[in-house]
Amino acid sequence: MKQIVQRTKYYILILLIAFTGLLYFGKDDIFAKTGFGTISAGDHEENYDLSDNTASGNDVSGEITGGDVSGTAVSGNDVSGADITDGDISGNSVIDRQKYMTVTEDYLDDALFIGDSRTVGLHDYAKLDNTTFYASTGLTVYKMFTAKIATIPGSKKKVTIEEALEQQKFSKIYIMVGINEMGTGTAETFKQKYSERIERIKELQPDAIIYIQSIMLVTTERSNKGDYINNEGIIERNNAIAELADGERVFYLNVNEAVADETGGLVSEYTFDGVHLKAAYVDIWKNYLLEHAIQLEE
Amino acid sequence: MIFNSIEFILYFLPVFLVVYYITPDKLKNYILVAGSMVFYAFGEPWYIFLLMGSMALAFFSGRAISQERNSSKKSKRALYILAMLLQILLLLFFKCAPVLVRVSAAKSIGLPLGISFYTFQILSYLTDVYLGRIQGERTFTDLAVYISMFPKISAGPIVGYGDIAGEIKKRKVTVVNFDDGLKTFLYGLILKVLLADKLSILWHEIQTAGFVSISTPLAWIGAFTFSMQLYFDFYGYSLMAIGLGKMLGFSLPENFDNPYMAKSVREFYRRWHITLGKWFTRYVYIPLGGSRKGILKTIRNLAVVWFLTSFWHGAGINFFAWGMSLCLFILLERILDRKNLLEKSHVFGHLYILFVIPLTWVCFAISDSREMAVYFGRLFGFIRGTNVKPGDYLQTLSNYGFYLLAGGFFCTPLAGKVYDKIKNNIFGMFALAVLFWLCIDSIMKAGNNPFMYLRF
Numbered sequence: 001m002k003q004i005v006q007r008t009k010y011y012i013l014i015l016l017i018a019f020t021g022l023l024y025f026g027k028d029d030i031f032a033k034t035g036f037g038t039i040s041a042g043d044h045e046e047n048y049d050l051s052d053n054t055a056s057g058n059d060v061s062g063e064i065t066g067g068d069v070s071g072t073a074v075s076g077n078d079v080s081g082a083d084i085t086d087g088d089i090s091g092n093s094v095i096d097r098q099k100y101m102t103v104t105e106d107y108l109d110d111a112l113f114i115g116d117s118r119t120v121g122l123h124d125y126a127k128l129d130n131t132t133f134y135a136s137t138g139l140t141v142y143k144m145f146t147a148k149i150a151t152i153p154g155s156k157k158k159v160t161i162e163e164a165l166e167q168q169k170f171s172k173i174y175i176m177v178g179i180n181e182m183g184t185g186t187a188e189t190f191k192q193k194y195s196e197r198i199e200r201i202k203e204l205q206p207d208a209i210i211y212i213q214s215i216m217l218v219t220t221e222r223s224n225k226g227d228y229i230n231n232e233g234i235i236e237r238n239n240a241i242a243e244l245a246d247g248e249r250v251f252y253l254n255v256n257e258a259v260a261d262e263t264g265g266l267v268s269e270y271t272f273d274g275v276h277l278k279a280a281y282v283d284i285w286k287n288y289l290l291e292h293a294i295q296l297e298e
Numbered sequence: 299m300i301f302n303s304i305e306f307i308l309y310f311l312p313v314f315l316v317v318y319y320i321t322p323d324k325l326k327n328y329i330l331v332a333g334s335m336v337f338y339a340f341g342e343p344w345y346i347f348l349l350m351g352s353m354a355l356a357f358f359s360g361r362a363i364s365q366e367r368n369s370s371k372k373s374k375r376a377l378y379i380l381a382m383l384l385q386i387l388l389l390l391f392f393k394c395a396p397v398l399v400r401v402s403a404a405k406s407i408g409l410p411l412g413i414s415f416y417t418f419q420i421l422s423y424l425t426d427v428y429l430g431r432i433q434g435e436r437t438f439t440d441l442a443v444y445i446s447m448f449p450k451i452s453a454g455p456i457v458g459y460g461d462i463a464g465e466i467k468k469r470k471v472t473v474v475n476f477d478d479g480l481k482t483f484l485y486g487l488i489l490k491v492l493l494a495d496k497l498s499i500l501w502h503e504i505q506t507a508g509f510v511s512i513s514t515p516l517a518w519i520g521a522f523t524f525s526m527q528l529y530f531d532f533y534g535y536s537l538m539a540i541g542l543g544k545m546l547g548f549s550l551p552e553n554f555d556n557p558y559m560a561k562s563v564r565e566f567y568r569r570w571h572i573t574l575g576k577w578f579t580r581y582v583y584i585p586l587g588g589s590r591k592g593i594l595k596t597i598r599n600l601a602v603v604w605f606l607t608s609f610w611h612g613a614g615i616n617f618f619a620w621g622m623s624l625c626l627f628i629l630l631e632r633i634l635d636r637k638n639l640l641e642k643s644h645v646f647g648h649l650y651i652l653f654v655i656p657l658t659w660v661c662f663a664i665s666d667s668r669e670m671a672v673y674f675g676r677l678f679g680f681i682r683g684t685n686v687k688p689g690d691y692l693q694t695l696s697n698y699g700f701y702l703l704a705g706g707f708f709c710t711p712l713a714g715k716v717y718d719k720i721k722n723n724i725f726g727m728f729a730l731a732v733l734f735w736l737c738i739d740s741i742m743k744a745g746n747n748p749f750m751y752l753r754f
């Protein structure tokens with residue numbers, strides 16, 4: 001008897017593991033998507049979110065339409081269909097291309113940047129101290145209005161971007177999202193959601209200029225890795241969201257013009273991981289924005 | 299297959315263990331070899347044949363050069379040299395191919411799993427047979443167990459055949475071993491997944507920002523982080539190997555002994571990757587004469603060992619920079635510190651190591667010489683930073699402080715002692731079970747490729 005009792009203690013750990021395992025696998029049924037260890041999107045602005053990496057794109061799964069946007073089916077006048085760097089494909093009319101001006105940094109003092117970790121890089125290294133950033137690693141067009149990553153001056157509480165836009169006024173709003181949505185939905189569904197966001201932003205900020213920035217490319221090497229992050233897909237989506245520009249209040253900025261190389265990917269020297277610009281090179285992005293600014297006539 | 303993966307922990311291992319435990323003792327080695335082949339072939343379908351070829355070569359040459367055989371000394375010697383050369387050339391080829399073929403992640407592309415480790419063990423086997431220390435193994439399965447057993451094939455510990463032959467032939471598999479091995483395995487898994495992998499994210503962030511853009515405090519944090527990440531990665535993996543060995547009835551030797559508690563570089567390398575150090579000592583350093591043939595020969599012998607050690611880690615300039623600087627420190631210590639004052643000191647030795655070793659790891663970590671120069675430039679302030687974010691290290695400390703502190707704690711012997719206490723306590727075990735599932739959760743989200751899970 002004593003032997004059996006003595007021996008059982010060696011089974012305790014493995015049994016506990018099995019037992020807690022049941023709980024672990026069971027909890028997914030108990031709780032919703034925000035499960036064990038999942039930090040709600042955009043917890044820390046500058047944090048690499050170590051939790052689940054799918055966009056909570058539940059609202060678009062299965063809604064894949066047959067409308068596959070190809071690289072050439074794009075509106076706008078400066079279509080160069082074969083241009084790998086999605087060159088001048090934009091929704092901009094000829095008129096507003098002439099409106100692009102070069103401005104100084106104070107142009108961005110009343111600007112807002114919404115974006116994912118690439119925008120976080122801009123925040124960290126571009127020395128735009130007067131600009132507002134609502135950016136977070138992992139941000140997607142789906143989470144854009146639900147992630148609590150914004151703060152209102154004077155309050156420490158984190159609110160959603162939508163709430164912040166209700167309470168603050170910006171003259172320019174720059175958006176760059178899209179890399180995290182690769183692998184979820186299609187270019188069309190992405191564009192659809194993006195369009196909804198733009199509409200809402202227009203409602204909340206009727207006087208603001210909205211800049212849709214192209215999803216920044218990745219290096220060709222990174223693109224060739226064989227996963228859902230590839231430049232063909234990025235360009236497809238860029239072409240889709242470019243159509244959302246109206247040339248009056250919503251504009252499309254092809255940032256990739258400044259950072260792409262002749263192979264159609266991000267310049268390798270500019271990045272370590274193939275996805276993010278190194279700190280020393282974010283100025284290239286910033287300068288591109290400053291050289292493609294719109295001033296609306298009053 | 300790697301240990302920290304779902305396929306290993308939740309599929310392969312449970313199935314294997316069940317089969318292994320119900321198999322009668324006489325047949326266990328067959329099961330072990332079969333299982334190890336499955337384990338190895340899982341990620342490396344073609345390289346399994348390379349492994350099998352190496353095992354066959356080792357077996358047949360071992361038999362042929364064995365003392366008991368009646369062939370001439372000369373032919374034995376020739377055969378020994380031939381077999382050794384073949385095995386060495388094979389390793390050389392794979393070591394150099396990534397560098398010559400200009401692939402970016404030289405570490406993971408092209409190099410067959412565990413080739414550095416199993417090659418060294420084969421070399422030690424052939425040498426021991428040739429020198430008459432052991433007999434050439436007659437049973438192929440037994441030799442195959444030695445070379446390919448999955449607990450140690452990927453990353454050691456490196457053992458000599460003589461040290462493990464007894465257990466290969468006859469070992470006891472008990473529930474005590476199982477439980478003890480499981481606890482050791484868990485400890486290793488936790489160190490690897492919940493510490494090393496998290497710290498590696500910090501280092502990755504620093505690389506992403508670009509070395510020229512980090513502040514000096516952050517550069518130092520980076521050096522310490524990499525030092526800890528590398529340690530917990532390797533130490534964790536070694537513990538998993540040892541734990542698995544225990545579960546199967548083997549007692550594999552320890553590979554790390556709180557290396558960051560060392561007080562001299564010599565001592566550090568007696569505590570870091572212990573089995574590799576022992577291999578070089580036994581098969582290179584001592585045969586060359588060790589330190590018994592005067593100072594010049596000692597210098598030569600140390601240089602040879604460190605040259606080979608550097609190359610074993612990788613065929614890049616940075617590995618030589620790493621290895622030869624260590625060699626230099628060791629030589630300086632031998633010459634200047636004959637009275638062993640460093641190791642006798644209470645504080646100075648520790649500070650010395652905590653300053654020197656992370657700097658050597660910086661060489662180890664950065665393969666591009668220009669980038670390495672930039673990093674040292676930022677460490678010591680002689681290169682000006684570009685676009686450095688003010689207070690970047692504060693942000694890092696706030697995000698990773700917990701892991702850095704935990705890392706520091708686990709570098710001390712206290713961590714092991716605490717673990718030994720809690721692992722047998724019911725609450726402790728419950729905590730371990732929870733931590734285990736945390737690890738699984740982390741692995742599932744990471745998807746094994748450490749950089750796939752980084753959200754952009």
